[in-house]
Amino acid sequence: MHQVNRRKPAPQPTLDRTDEIQQQIQELSGRDLQLWSITLLVLLVLASGLIALVVPNMVWKPRILHIEQNYLPQLFFGLISLIVLFNIYLLSQKHNLNVTRRALIRELVVNERFENLSLIDPLTQLLNHRATEHMLPREVARATRSGKDLTFIFLELTDLASVNSRLGDQTGDELLLEFSKLMKSVFRGGDIAFRYAGDLFLVAMPETSEQQAEFPMRRLATAVENWNLTSGNSYEMAFTWGAAAHVLGAELPNTLHTAERKIRQKKHSLVPIF
Structure with a gap:
């Protein structure tokens, strides 16, 4: 993890x-x-x-x-x-x-x-981890000034290591690329998506509460399910996610850690993942 x-x-x-x-x-x-x-x-x-x-x-x-x-x-x-x-x-x-x-x-x-x-990930064309160091503090500062909601979502593409091992890194890259395309189709233009690490993605959602963030995640789950039905590949796409809302006065790393920790909790408690 x-x-x-x-x-x-x-x-x-x-x-x-x-x-x-x-x-x-x-x-x-x-x-x-x-x-x-x-x-x-x-x-x-x-x-x-x-x-x-x-x-x-x-x-x-x-x-x-x-x-x-x-x-x-x-x-x-x-x-x-x-x-x-x-x-x-x-x-x-x-x-x-x-x-x-x-x-x-x-x-x-x-x-x-x-x-x-x-600042751009060459594979997915999403912003990369380095971009978070510049953009996330700005979003936090903007949310603090305006008093509006700000929610962070971590998404982990599950079984990527298994796909790389069984079918090769090129197939794994194709899986990452397809997942990033689905993300772009689901999230709003004002949401900021990053490829945070190898199989880990991050989305900053301004003016969105943690409860409201569940709606795009449901749409993404539906998009992934449809992709699995129509792709014709020998592997399936699946992901799990965790969200955390920015709280006034909270440190950004702590908020991100809370969202990431929820992914582990879902896995360990066997909560169904998408």
């Missing part, structure tokens, strides 16, 4: 790097704002200078302007040079920011793809 894994979550460098990239992208947005602020300031300074030259009576006395008229070509040339140099600097900075941003976004996309792949 599989025991609930109580290991502390291992460090997740990919997730940390993803957070770091997102922070860097936010910082680049701040640098964009700085560049636009500098541009606006320079434009205001240049506009003030032009106004002072074109409308001298508003700022200087006419005789002062007359004295300085010999220097107007140099002033205009210097002004144009300043504008050109500033535009070159601005374009260069914008180009560097865009290059950096594109590189960070590409890395972020790659990291997210790797993260998604690392």
Whole structure:
């Protein structure tokens, strides 16, 4: 019997790097704002200078302007040079920011793809055990905030070891795959299904009490029975399950252990299993 894994979550460098990239992208947005602020300031300074030259009576006395008229070509040339140099600097900075941003976004996309792949069981395409370390605490926190029910169900596919021994691992994989398909057909879109271990599955059911969780389990039992009647295989599919509702203040590992323990109790007490 599989025991609930109580290991502390291992460090997740990919997730940390993803957070770091997102922070860097936010910082680049701040640098964009700085560049636009500098541009606006320079434009205001240049506009003030032009106004002072074109409308001298508003700022200087006419005789002062007359004295300085010999220097107007140099002033205009210097002004144009300043504008050109500033535009070159601005374009260069914008180009560097865009290059950096594109590189960070590409890395972020790659990291997210790797993260998604690392959280999916390749055989059943359900979430794997590693995904529980990220998603279950979030569901518990959401249920705690909202005050709504949250139920966890462990499902054990019985006789998988026997099928592997008699018919080979490939047949065992086919059995796992077919069972996961039936699970997907029974549970709601908001329910979260995991392949927790070899023959052990876990489903988190938000806004569902332990009593309400019995209804999808009955539907799954019916689906398994129909599969056994129509599959034409030399083996049968069977499973047993145990459920536990999240209680406010309870530790998540304890709740999972309660659900897993009910499977053992059903087996030991010879309670009929599906």
